Amino acid sequence: MLHLKKVSKVFNLGTQDEKWALNGLELAVKSGEFVTIIGSNGAGKSTMLNIIAGTYQAEKGKVFIDGQDVTKTHEYAMGAYLARVFQDPTLGTAASMTIAENMCLAELRGQKRGLKWGVTKARRKRYAEILKVLELGLEDRLNDKVGLLSGGQRQSLALLMTTLTMPRLLLLDEHTAALDPKTAAKVMELTNRMVEENRLTTLMVTHNMNQALSHGDRMIMLHQGRVQLDVKGSEKQELTVPEVVSKFGKSLKDETLFTAETN
Numbered sequence: 001m002l003h004l005k006k007v008s009k010v011f012n013l014g015t016q017d018e019k020w021a022l023n024g025l026e027l028a029v030k031s032g033e034f035v036t037i038i039g040s041n042g043a044g045k046s047t048m049l050n051i052i053a054g055t056y057q058a059e060k061g062k063v064f065i066d067g068q069d070v071t072k073t074h075e076y077a078m079g080a081y082l083a084r085v086f087q088d089p090t091l092g093t094a095a096s097m098t099i100a101e102n103m104c105l106a107e108l109r110g111q112k113r114g115l116k117w118g119v120t121k122a123r124r125k126r127y128a129e130i131l132k133v134l135e136l137g138l139e140d141r142l143n144d145k146v147g148l149l150s151g152g153q154r155q156s157l158a159l160l161m162t163t164l165t166m167p168r169l170l171l172l173d174e175h176t177a178a179l180d181p182k183t184a185a186k187v188m189e190l191t192n193r194m195v196e197e198n199r200l201t202t203l204m205v206t207h208n209m210n211q212a213l214s215h216g217d218r219m220i221m222l223h224q225g226r227v228q229l230d231v232k233g234s235e236k237q238e239l240t241v242p243e244v245v246s247k248f249g250k251s252l253k254d255e256t257l258f259t260a261e262t263n
């Protein structure tokens with residue numbers, strides 16, 4: 001479904017600050033796979049998502065989605081293929097627009113030519129139905145500006161909005177990191193449900209090793225812009241945080257290790 005073929009990305013080429021964030025990265029993800037991604041600060045996780053999303057262009061290598069070469073496809077056009085939820089809850093939704101308007105915008109984004117903007121009665125009814133699954137009472141607040149919502153409510157809404165276009169690929173960029181533990185657990189529960197019900201091919205970057213091991217069906221670890229560890233199935237299920245730490249502690253020297261120890 002997704003194939004990164006020997007992808008390299010450099011920043012500040014030819015200067016003192018030259019940095020190869022991705023170094024011949026190889027990754028093939030099957031349709032419906034839920035891959036969690038760990039790695040220390042600077043390992044290349046965000047750069048990888050940015051390359052897939054078309055935010056950055058790779059210097060070397062190719063990106064394929066469903067066999068189509070999207071290496072040079074711009075970010076706005078990638079909306080037809082994927083949806084992304086960021087760490088910052090304010091990034092996925094427009095604060096000055098209402099819940100219904102945000103959902104309408106999400107529905108019209110990317111594909112589906114011919115759909116017209118407008119919060120019609122039919123749409124309101126459908127949005128209310130969709131929002132009910134969150135059990136946050138947002139179905140009764142369709143006219144409320146999104147800026148009034150809490151971080152967790154906003155992140156849940158952003159996540160739910162991604163399913164309005166049924167993306168071929170869902171990118172989660174530390175999407176629970178800014179939330180308190182209870183809210184993070186709820187958003188994770190919603191994530192699992194959405195991914196499972198819609199069989200979404202999903203990549204989830206996290207600094208929390210427990211989260212990476214207990215969710216999804218495959219886990220990869222990036223180190224210096226390459227895949228250092230790739231486990232799935234029973235191998236992943238049986239793997240424990242101490243095992244990963246003892247084997248790869250050196251490459252996980254910072255935050256990831258910290259969250260692994262404290263969770």
Ligand SMILES: Nc1ncnc2c1ncn2[C@@H]1O[C@H](COP(=O)(O)OP(=O)(O)OP(=O)(O)O)[C@@H](O)[C@H]1O
Binds near residue numbers: 012039040043
């Ligand atoms: N826009 C940029 N300009 C210059 N260097 C960058 C840029 N983006 C990333 N880098 C560098 O590329 C490397 C990989 O960064 P990246 O953000 O992909 O790592 P990460 O694994 O997501 O780290 P973190 O967990 O800290 O978010 C780092 O050394 C980083 O400093």
